[in-house]
Amino acid sequence: MFDTCHEAIDRLAAVNRPGQFAVMENAINHLVACPAVTQLLIRGSFARGTSDRLSDVDLVVGVAPSAFAEFVNMLDALAVTEFGAIMPGWPDKIVPRMGGLGYVHLIEADGKLHQLDLYVAPSDRIDDITASTHGHIIYTTPHAKHETSDPAVAQFVTDHLATPPTCEQLIVEALVLGWMIHKRIARGQKFMAYAETHMLHTAARSLIRTALSPRTVFYGWYHLDTDIGATPIGRSCLRELEVLITSPPTPTVASLKNSIERILALAQRAAPDAVSPLRLSIDAYLHHLDLG
Structure with missing residues (x-):
């Protein structure tokens, strides 16, 4: 027994x-x-x-x-x-x-x-x-x-x-940060969720710059309107980025889902060649993240 x-x-x-x-x-x-x-x-x-x-x-x-x-x-x-x-x-x-x-x-x-x-x-x-x-x-x-x-x-x-990250690496960065933020939300770690959300927005901005203006003389958030907004695709990406950075600074599950969807849409628009080799990875990621 x-x-x-x-x-x-x-x-x-x-x-x-x-x-x-x-x-x-x-x-x-x-x-x-x-x-x-x-x-x-x-x-x-x-x-x-x-x-x-x-x-x-x-x-x-x-x-x-x-x-x-x-x-x-x-x-x-x-x-x-x-x-x-x-x-x-x-x-x-x-x-x-x-x-x-x-x-x-x-x-x-x-x-x-x-x-x-x-x-x-x-x-x-x-x-x-x-x-x-x-x-x-x-x-x-x-x-x-x-x-x-x-x-x-x-x-x-x-x-x-x-070495500056490539567009593919910036997409991976955004996805990994999204995963980490999701865990912060589940644990109620608001300060860490806030910090990593800012990093997520920065990764989206860097993706736009790297894809559309890789030889820019500008840095960070400076002159995005004049540097990126000179073309229709650039203006479209900046509109997505503007919505992204006006999402709640301390994220919720709903706002995180919206942010990831916007970043993936932005990536497809600005850097489709970088999205293509990651397509199966992105599908697996979204399956496991399951934000509802």
């Missing part, structure tokens, strides 16, 4: 296990199989023991400096083919700068979408990152401590951070 009860409890625990654990285990299994990976660190709510079923999985990936650039360049392919990512990763603009590069991936697992944050850093930076994030090392190779810093890695990181 005891064995039967124990087995029943195990089955019940497996059914109720948060989906993020499957995402985490799968990512870890594939990452440790990569010869370039020297350390893995869990940080964020899972490291603090405060995670819930909406929490994202935060991993820091230590990579041998000699393989750093190659690993970063193949990360999207790894995430899509092995982790279950539905689109390319978003180069994270929120994560602190810790000597590496951060990416946010939306992962499909067990019929649901989960957020996987990967921060890729050269192995010689992992001790400092562990101390600053209060994370937990879960994997290390014997030779990890013997890796020395490489100025080429620092330059690679600097160049990546300074």
